[in-house]
Amino acid sequence: MSEQQQAAISRFPVPELSEMPEDIRDRILAVQEKAGFVPNVFLVLAHRPDEFRAFFAYHDALMDKPGNLTQAEREMIVVATSNLNQCQYCVVAHGAILRVRAKDPLIADQVAANYRKADITERQKAMLDFAVKVSMQAFAVSEEDFATLKRHGFDEDDIWDITGIVSFFGLSNRMANVTSMRPNDEFYSLGRQAR
Structure with a gap:
């Protein structure tokens, strides 16, 4: 494993998938299935479950909506x-x-x-x-x-x-x-x- 692969993905604690609330774990597993990997943002922000939920709800409202912007x-x-x-x-x-x-x-x-x-x-x-x-x-x-x-x-x-x-x-x-x-x-x- 290269030094880059071993580097921490956050300076804050990153919870194990098994320790996460079920809704967050399910969202991460769905992303993994679609993308083939788990983007680190999901793991890092899972440190604060309520903020994770709010963050991704707003993200989805802005980025996944129909409209004149592609x-x-x-x-x-x-x-x-x-x-x-x-x-x-x-x-x-x-x-x-x-x-x-x-x-x-x-x-x-x-x-x-x-x-x-x-x-x-x-x-x-x-x-x-x-x-x-x-x-x-x-x-x-x-x-x-x-x-x-x-x-x-x-x-x-x-x-x-x-x-x-x-x-x-x-x-x-x-x-x-x-x-x-x-x-x-x-x-x-x-x-x-x-x-």
């Missing part, structure tokens, strides 16, 4: 803003999800490094410009920002969704950084081959 666009927001927050876990994990959902092996690296130069649409760049502003300067968001997004086809619900995703992952990024949450090795190769 699932890939939602992941773009996570990758771009998590990079600003220097969150290794979220850039790596959501970068993998972005590659899979966009069916594009290059997009996550492009968005993380500099979305302005990425091979994405002008609409998506406007979306990420707004997401970055919400992440770094929410106090400066103005009606002009709303007008720009509306010119690109976003409506009020979309703007709320973008804001919610940025805000939620601001929390997630900070928890991941402070807990020293380690990305699973499996994330690094997911979606790297063109389909």
Whole structure:
């Protein structure tokens, strides 16, 4: 086993699956069955069961809903803003999800490094410009920002969704950084081959 594989996934205690409440254990086993592995975020956050439930309920409400934002666009927001927050876990994990959902092996690296130069649409760049502003300067968001997004086809619900995703992952990024949450090795190769 390499040193990386032996490294702790959190600086806080990680409960054993058998010690977790049944609903949390069932959720983790369902994720494992679907993904083929258990993303470390589930194990790390199981340290606090009530917070685990609240975290994933809000995550699912933001990321799994229908709407004008595609699932890939939602992941773009996570990758771009998590990079600003220097969150290794979220850039790596959501970068993998972005590659899979966009069916594009290059997009996550492009968005993380500099979305302005990425091979994405002008609409998506406007979306990420707004997401970055919400992440770094929410106090400066103005009606002009709303007008720009509306010119690109976003409506009020979309703007709320973008804001919610940025805000939620601001929390997630900070928890991941402070807990020293380690990305699973499996994330690094997911979606790297063109389909």
